[in-house]
Amino acid sequence: MPTTTIAGRTLDVNEEGFMTNPEQWDEALGAELAKLIGVDMTEAHWAPIRFLRSDFAVQHETPTLRRVSTQAGIPVKDLFALFPGKPAKKMAYVAGLPKPKGCV
Amino acid sequence: MTETASKRLLVLGAGTAGTMVANKVLHKLPDWSVTVIDRDDVHDYQPGYLFIPFGMNTPKQIRKTSSHFVDSKANLVFGELTKIDPHAQSVALSDGRSFEYDYLVIATGTTPRPDQTPGMLGDEWHRSVGEFYTYEGSVSLSRRLADMTSGKLVVHICELPIKCPVAPLEFAFLADDFFRRKGVRDAIDITFVTPLDGAFTKPVASRELGALLEQKNIHVEPDFMVESIDQEAHLLMSYDGREVPYDQLVTVPVNMGADVIAASGLGDELNYVPVDKHTMRSTEFDTIFALGDAGNLPTSKAGSVAHFSVEVWLDNFIDLVSGKPMSEAFDGHANCFVETGNGKALLLDFNYETEPLTGTFPLPKVGPMHLLRESKANHAGKLAFRHIYWHALLPGRPLGLPAAMSMSGKEVPPAVETVTKPNIPTF
Numbered sequence: 272m273p274t275t276t277i278a279g280r281t282l283d284v285n286e287e288g289f290m291t292n293p294e295q296w297d298e299a300l301g302a303e304l305a306k307l308i309g310v311d312m313t314e315a316h317w318a319p320i321r322f323l324r325s326d327f328a329v330q331h332e333t334p335t336l337r338r339v340s341t342q343a344g345i346p347v348k349d350l351f352a353l354f355p356g357k358p359a360k361k362m363a364y365v366a367g368l369p370k371p372k373g374c375v
Numbered sequence: 376m377t378e379t380a381s382k383r384l385l386v387l388g389a390g391t392a393g394t395m396v397a398n399k400v401l402h403k404l405p406d407w408s409v410t411v412i413d414r415d416d417v418h419d420y421q422p423g424y425l426f427i428p429f430g431m432n433t434p435k436q437i438r439k440t441s442s443h444f445v446d447s448k449a450n451l452v453f454g455e456l457t458k459i460d461p462h463a464q465s466v467a468l469s470d471g472r473s474f475e476y477d478y479l480v481i482a483t484g485t486t487p488r489p490d491q492t493p494g495m496l497g498d499e500w501h502r503s504v505g506e507f508y509t510y511e512g513s514v515s516l517s518r519r520l521a522d523m524t525s526g527k528l529v530v531h532i533c534e535l536p537i538k539c540p541v542a543p544l545e546f547a548f549l550a551d552d553f554f555r556r557k558g559v560r561d562a563i564d565i566t567f568v569t570p571l572d573g574a575f576t577k578p579v580a581s582r583e584l585g586a587l588l589e590q591k592n593i594h595v596e597p598d599f600m601v602e603s604i605d606q607e608a609h610l611l612m613s614y615d616g617r618e619v620p621y622d623q624l625v626t627v628p629v630n631m632g633a634d635v636i637a638a639s640g641l642g643d644e645l646n647y648v649p650v651d652k653h654t655m656r657s658t659e660f661d662t663i664f665a666l667g668d669a670g671n672l673p674t675s676k677a678g679s680v681a682h683f684s685v686e687v688w689l690d691n692f693i694d695l696v697s698g699k700p701m702s703e704a705f706d707g708h709a710n711c712f713v714e715t716g717n718g719k720a721l722l723l724d725f726n727y728e729t730e731p732l733t734g735t736f737p738l739p740k741v742g743p744m745h746l747l748r749e750s751k752a753n754h755a756g757k758l759a760f761r762h763i764y765w766h767a768l769l770p771g772r773p774l775g776l777p778a779a780m781s782m783s784g785k786e787v788p789p790a791v792e793t794v795t796k797p798n799i800p801t802f
Contacts, residue, residue, distance in 0.1 A: 287800045288799050288800045307799050308799065308802060335644075336600070337534065337644055338644045341644040347600070347614060348602070348614060351614040351615055355615065356598075356615055356802055357802045360800070360802060361802055364802075372576075372673065
């Protein structure tokens with residue numbers, strides 16, 4: 272299992288760089304991860320990230336954009352504005368969670 | 376015969392899973408009272424929807440009556456489901472009838488929902504905005520494609536999961552072949568628009584299928600999350616501001632489980648029933664199972680999954696009603712033929728743990744089917760399956776295909792080299 276060092280911390284990651292151990296994450300680290308992909312975290316950014324973390328704790332799966340929009344009440348359009356381009360993957364990266372599974 | 380107290384099984388839906396369940400349960404538990412409720416008496420062979428636009432199946436070949444396939448000992452009821460009450464163990468219909476159960480199987484499937492994407496429904500629905508996930512849509516597309524001699528054909532997936540996730544790729548491949556035979560392929564652009572980052576979800580299949588798309592000169596527009604459709608301007612528009620023009624759009628609308636699941640508080644955000652992925656039992660109610668496309672199993676929504684999971688479920692159900700622990704675990708096995716045009720197809724065989732791999736099926740080296748590689752034998756297998764479906768699968772006869780996936784014949788890729796310094800993901 273590869274590891275990497277971000278903000279002085281050693282983290283377990285997969286070959287793409289996504290964290291594989293959600294326990295190693297806290298919000299300070301989340302802010303560092305966000306910087307690495309060019310996102311400056313604001314309260315608006317934290318709302319979906321906090322939802323991702325709490326939903327993952329229960330479902331053991333990273334929620335899809337639809338799930339974030341219906342369960343956390345944040346429109347998909349807003350998620351694209353906050354995390355441009357690929358919000359589902361970017362949010363998962365910042366939240367220290369696996370990429371949401373594209374169902375086969 | 377198994378020794379159990381005779382009880383009531385209620386099955387919602389007389390599609391692939393529901394019909395198999397009713398027939399198999401009545402075979403094993405002939406004293407049980409089995410009631411099946413469906414909206415109407417129509418049973419379509421849904422894989423045929425893909426073939427109708429290209430004249431490869433006729434509408435008549437794929438549509439039959441449900442009652443013909445459900446064991447005559449079952450009580451087959453037609454009506455609109457309005458509410459499931461899991462505490463009272465009863466189900467209500469819109470006409471006021473209600474049915475009580477000891478066990479409930481929800482097999483109401485998944486349905487395309489064009490109402491979920493702004494601009495999809497409108498005057499051009501089933502015209503320049505086409506789809507092939509319903510009988511009507513498929514038949515109307517056959518007329519559209521017959522008339523098309525030039526322009527932009529766009530094959531599009533709104534959002535996953537969808538029923539038969541390879542079908543849109545197959546549509547693109549068959550369209551390439553269809554227009555080639557008509558001699559107009561050079562005048563028609565084909566674009567495949569997907570919310571995924573490639574042709575498919577899993578790496579090996581994505582690579583193989585992506586190569587086929589390229590070879591057939593089908594352009595891929597990846598990571599495209601549709602926001603709306605502009606029917607007047609003939610544009611597909613994404614949340615990140617991209618626009619894809621079309622002359623003929625073939626879209627796969629958002630797929631959702633039945634409204635009755637939402638109305639009963641039994642579903643997730645797409646109205647799928649959360650279930651244990653090995654037993655298909657509701658995570659909330661011990662007397663409820665969801666089979667076929669109605670549950671949230673993390674595998675393909677496909678007929679083969681319905682088939683394999685019903686077989687595992689049946690063994691478990693017999694255990695359960697005999698007072699024993701359920702001894703079987705479904706592995707997520709799916710087995711999907713992918714039409715690639717020119718009389719060929721490739722085959723995917725996978726489960727929860729193993730992604731679709733290359734190799735031969737079912738036997739090592741001799742096959743006769745090829746995994747993830749085009750062959751005429753695969754195509755013949757796919758075409759023959761319609762007969763097997765009507766005459767063996769639905770009646771509940773054994774097909775001799777093991778429910779659990781086998782690694783026999785599969786080529787396992789070498790383990791990915793350990794990356795010591797992973798990059799920051801590219802987005």
